[in-house]
Amino acid sequence: MTDPTALPDLPLPEQRQAAIGHDGARGAILAQLAEGRLPGAIMFHGPEGIGKATLAFELAVAILTATGDEDAHRVSEQVAAFSHPNLSVLRRRPKDARSYYSVIRVEDVRELREALHHTRGRAGHRIAILDSIDDCNPNAANALLKTLEEPPADTTFFLISHRPGQLLPTIRSRCHNLALRPLPDDLVASVVTTSLPDLDRTALERAIQLAGGRPRRAFETLALAENSPVGALVLWLRRPDAAPVAAHLQLADALGSDPQGADMSFAREILNDWLATEMREAAMEPGARRRLASATELWEKAGALLAEADSVNLDMKQTLVVLFDAIRKHCALIANPAEPE
Template sequence: MTVPDAIADVALPEQQVGVVGHHAARASINAQLAAGRLPGAILLHGPQGIGKATLAFTLTREILTATGDEDAHRVDEQIAAGAHPNVQVLRRRPREGRGFYTVIRVEDVRELREELHMTRGRSGHRIAIVDAIDDCNPSAANALLKTLEEPPPETTFLLVSHRPRQLLPTIRSRCHNLALRPLADAEVSAVLQAQRPDIEPDELAQAVSLAGGRPRRAFEALGLGADSPLGALQAWLRAPAAHPAAAHLALADALAADRDSPDLSFAREILTDWVAGEARSAAVQTDRMRLASANELWEKADALFAETDALNLDMRQTLVTFLDAIRKHVHATSSPATQQ
């Protein structure tokens, strides 16, 4: 089974029986299923890597078991093998030769639509999973919208989105929207241990700390080297103003040593997550000055990294500039006691 962005030795979403977390969303759909009011389209949206696709396949199993004439075990087997005739999955397709297309194309959506209008292979509902709808190019998105406007009978679309605000408003309005959140650390730990039962405690703790509630990132963290500078970055962010002024220069040197390294990718997410957390904390505490400063910091990060990527600028200097901006933010918005 060929899937874009798959991680080696990690089970695909369709191969995982059950999902960790997202209890409220799952209960909501099951309640509508039991009442015979299943939506024609469900948009599962939230940060990438939190288990949205796994939830989509779990809901698919539950819908097919409830509406069809096969038991749960048989349904599980067919979905895991990609062989259930009532399930269609739309993802970026493999290119001839090597790799995958960068988008879901309009011809892919048309093929899906043709499949859904054929006679179903089993009794019960049909399910179409789009993972992820963000990958649709404009023509594909418009073709999918037409299908959502005139859906085949007894068919439910499960649309996975990491960036719902970038979708066509008309697509969002056709869907029952379920916003999903990152998992708790204990839930991320459970996901990792289920697939890596022999993982060492220290390795598990480090992966969970880097995941930010996203199991996918935790699995990616397991591939980092033992000398990764990310631990030093996390320690620095716990008290930016308490470290020597030159500490962030050494951090920038280490993180920017290899522009294509996973350490740098993780570092950028850790930094933006820190700023987002700072803004949330300021909002909860109704600290307007701190919130305004955090918002400015977010805009600075967005502009700095976007310009660096677009113009291939020096990543070290970008990191130095942004880490220095974090220090200034903390100095300006924290009391002397909190800077220790």
């Protein structure tokens, strides 16, 4: 089972099987395993690239070992090779030799459901990992819901979600939900240096600065040129209202020059994260009605601008100019409110 999101030359989650951090979630599931009360479905949700799938495979090895009749080393080898008969993994399937389907399809979920209702291939619990459930189209999500409502005996589903708010509420309600958070910088560094022990210190520090607690993003950063405008975007977002207008015009010009390039793709992730954080903080701040209203308007405007640019191939430079100007105005508003809230 290939991974459509795999990064070149880096081990996959099923090969790592040892997530760094996330001790609370790990401890909770291992305690339930020891007490013999594993949930039928567990959802790990949180930002993409923080180790959710790696943790799921790590726990799959622990569960298959504890409930089966083989030692951990043998089980780990089989999980890495997808040869353990009690393990099923569902990802977006290859469409041809060079591409993948854009979604997990209903027929993929039905195949999984049929496989889980067959006689198990070996003693012990069965594990099904969906990486990620966000990729399910509506028909696939409904088919999965039926399976979660009537799950096979002694089977645990691990559902990986980067955007749980977009899932069917009935799916979330069938799961034991565990939120995983971005990692502190020292743990991001540990993940990166485990795979790249000879990495230059300067490159490591730059990767950590841009990672935002996501090891995957740190690896992606290493593929960017040293003079990438992404670093300038991160610095600008710290105080957009304090920077001169020329700064965001230069950013828009540098990022928008290649709308399909790695820099722009990375920049969109960073912008989405910044907007989501601003929404969350505004919602949690007592009495911050004006900030929340402005953040909500900004979120909607950003989504509409980028979607329109994608759908009708608008000039990305101009789209970014409008978006950056809206961000500056929002930050100026909350820094200098015209009237008390």
